[in-house]
Amino acid sequence: MKKQLLLLLTLTLFYFFANAQLAKIKGTIYDTINKQNLTNTSISLLREKDSVLYKFTRSGAKGNFEMQNLKAGNYYLFITHPSYADYADKLELNDTSNLDLGTLIITLKANLLMDVIVRSKVSAIRINGDTTEFKADSFAVREGASVEEMLKKLPGIQVDKDGKITAMGEKVNKVLVDGEEFFGDDPTIATKNLQASDIDKVQVFDKKSDQATFTGIDDGKRDKTINLKMKDDKKKGYFGKLDLGSSLNDRWNNSAMINSFRAKRKLSAYGIMSSTGKTGLDWQESGQFGSGDSGPEYDADNGYFSWSGESDELSNSNYYGEGLPKSWSAGLNYSNKFNDDKQNLNGSYRFNKLNAEGAGNNLSQLITGENTFTTKEYGNTFSSKMRHSLNGTYEWNIDSSTSLKVKAVAYTGKSNGFSVNNSQATNSLGAVTNNSIRNYSSNGDNANLVASILLRHKFKKVGRSISLNTEQKNNQTNTEGYLYATIDTLNADGNLIRYITDQKKNDGSTTSSISSKLIYTEPLAKNVFAEINYNFRKTTSDAERLTHNKDVSGKYLNLSDTFSNHYKFDVTTNSGGLFFKYNGKKTTMSAGTDIAFADFSQTDLFTKEITNRKFTNFFPRANYAYKINQSSRVNIGYNGSTQQPTIQQIQPVADNSNPLNITIGNPLLKQQFNHNFNINFNTFKVLSQRGFFVYGNFGVQQDAIVTNTVTNNTSGQTVSQYINANGNYNYYFGGNSFIKLKKLNANFNVGINANGSKFSSFVNGLKNTTVNNAPGFDVGLGKDKENKYNIYLRAGYNYNFATTFVTEKVKTNFFTMNYNLNYTLQMPHKFELNTDLDATIRQKTDLFSENNNVFVWNAYLGRKILKKDKGIIKFVAHDILNQNIGYSRYISANQISEKNYQTITRYFMLSFVWNFTKAPPAPVAEQK
């Protein structure tokens, strides 16, 4: 106790003692001219060594001030007053200073002499603020000299033998090219590699720390910096990618891509040849080497971007079809910007060729009520498609509020193919009801053109805008095909009767449309907008299908009336709409409708029969979104739309491509109307890193376009015709929850999903309904340790309940399970190992008793090579267990079928990927 008291006493004393040791200053601020003491003058103490503010005060009513508890040190006494010149003086304080500075006199700004500003103008050197600028061309260097050589000639700049630069006596730490640090922190890379003749100006300045360029405001740090301003036409360089891979026999995957740029002009080219499924540029590649034309569309109300690049069946990055693909593609793209980027021109050419050969088998069951037919079919196909495409875009931002965009896409192509199919059907007693051998070969060409002009104008009033989009589309296809089929069918007497079809088919179709849409938006009140639109569209289709039977002379001259027709189908649509939008801070709502008047004009050029029909349709849309917080949102929407029948569905002609399964168009087919409801909710807790989302979608189809299939109960042959039906719907919904397991540092997710439908069609004139429900759930676990490994595990389970009603109820229930394990390991010496196992387990059913379990195991071992790991050599093993097979199960109307088809199976490949760059990468968009 005593000790503590003593300690307290000592401390207290020490405190007073220490306090007494701190310095103190006081003084009075006085204006001698106006003879007054100045209040509110700010008096600051700045540390002498770095001008950091230590303490400040303001003078009192009589101009007096006092500062206490000041630490010993060297200071500046800094006095400022808005109307007076600054006063600064050195002030040294020691521990015991108690300074009375007396009266400090300050002077009105108005009485000070103005600074004399001297400007020197030398054409080659300009001094602009703290920047010294040299005009590069004024300092002659030899042809082909590097920037380094030129720098040596500039006054005040020295370059030593290692390339180190000294400017105005200080070491240069940074060399920028057009204000950007393309070359990392080593300044010599830029100066040694760029040519002096590419440089417009050399600017030397104290760079005000890294980022001050954004504001132009100094933040205190300084680095002696040289900025090389390149001549606009000399910003050039290229980058590219080379990918070579071969299995040494039938699998190869080679591609080469390059983008070379000079100022804003970009020229890129690529070539791909692959038999492993790569058919075009992937998303990232198309950004670098593709036509890279228009950017995304931005939906400001909902805050999302959508990219809607034109894609056609041949421009996909990968092959998703059946069989083994071989593809060749090449592209060339040019783009440039003019007139301060206000005009933007883009042109590209693309070539594609895709060959696919496949083999597969199909097992199906057809239930008619009176009989059940089981058909086994196997076949081989080959197809080849070739296409030349041209694409051009011109954008002109006429001024800040008006823009014009003209776009044209065209292609011309050829396609050919052949297929051989064998099938046999048996009835419920096991007796053969039909056999077929079909050969079909075809040769065709096609051409397509889409051209559009979009003019947009924004008015000064926020939210008022007008846009006009006019578009023309033309499409033409011509195909010549030969069908040779040998068919045996069971007749009523129990005998198989053979007939042979030997026909030549000429199909020609032309579709052209022109449409124009005008949209005007007007702000009505705060956050409330109206949108009015008018749209005119005229579509003309012409389809000629001619089938000739082979006559005795061996020529295809007998026109078959059943399988031939020439039809014209014109649709003229006038539509207008009115929508209201509320765009609040948390709530966004919109509702309205388009109303469309469609005139159908159908002409059968064979029978000269003309059918005119009129439809009035509403296209209502409503959407409600509520933002709960920045990372939680709920959205509910409805929209209605019509779907016009295609000319194939409407043309009154039979298609006997498969003589056992004939389809016929229906000229009286109505439009299908779709109602669609959707709901979305998502929430993400950023700090606890967990989230949850649910989604749901429900669609109802009125006058759905379906088929009426009539089956011959003896032979099992079918004839289908398109027809409208009601009562069809489909839905899907699901939810997913994901959390970060903090202890494991892993991500875990679990979800449920379901989809289903009710599908009505007609079988032998009777309404048939198939109800399908497929619920499922999945779990996943992933862990990523940077530069070490990442692992992802997923398990999914889906059940399928299908019930079809014709005359009896038939149930088909089965489950499928899918497991996936993906693991990547970064190993020492720049090696990388990846393994991916995908297991699919499918339940057998009464009909499908074959083993359908497939284990696909892929792996690769790679090693990064070259500078900056720009290259990688990979050994790839695809489908090591050689089990990969294409598969689908299909349940509809009175038919259940399962299909197995050939896909790419086991191969081993050695590949080399090299990313190369020269000079600065693509110029980053300029700041204005």
Added chain:
Amino acid sequence: MKKIIIITAISLFTFYFPLQAQTLFVAKGKIEFEKKVNIWKDIDSWSDDGEGDNWLTGMKKTIPQFEISYFNLLFDDTKTLYQPGRELPLDPKVPDWFRGPATDNIVFTNLDAQQSVSKKTVFDNTFLIQDSARKIDWRITGDQREIAGFNCRKAVGRIMDSVYVIAFYTDQITTSGGPESFNGLPGMILGVAIPRINSTWFATKLELVEVKPQELAAPVKGKKVDQASLLKQLQGPMKDWGKSGQRNIWKIMI
């Protein structure tokens, strides 16, 4: 128009009064700040290299380069309250997920007691941060510029070890406050630039309004934290966000 009149009025008295050597000092009123965030610069940092950023360039074209919002700073001698001000509809709007966190901060500072209470929306959380007022070692420079009619001197400071803050203050306003949590200069801060978060705050006008004591009230709602515990909560989740994660932390912690 209103803004112009006010600025003109301010300019008039600053030019007029000095001649009479009778400067008007301001100790209470309302300052409007315009906060500008260079969204394009934010977007640039999403891509690690200049190559293959065509899609980012495309996105930038569709949205305005600067996201602009307004804040009011009410002050009376030693108390300041910084809070969201008028809303100017941006056309088109900048999507939420571009804007990042802490865009509607309310900051109350008691300069005498050196205490501050601020309310910040951080994604789905609302925090009430109670801590001592921010202390910055300001380096005073000789540079001067005019903001909203006031002659301002530049000072440079550093927060969170590496984030430079450039402030412009005027000694004509005697309250040593500023926008957000910035204070501690011999006068009112009328301009702030933080290059690391691509953001600036500049005063557009000063209104010499009466400030009632009850108007200068600290926010009360939100999860109570202090600066240190908030930073700790942010560091984990933001680690995976790369460059924008670090920037988000700075945006929240200013």
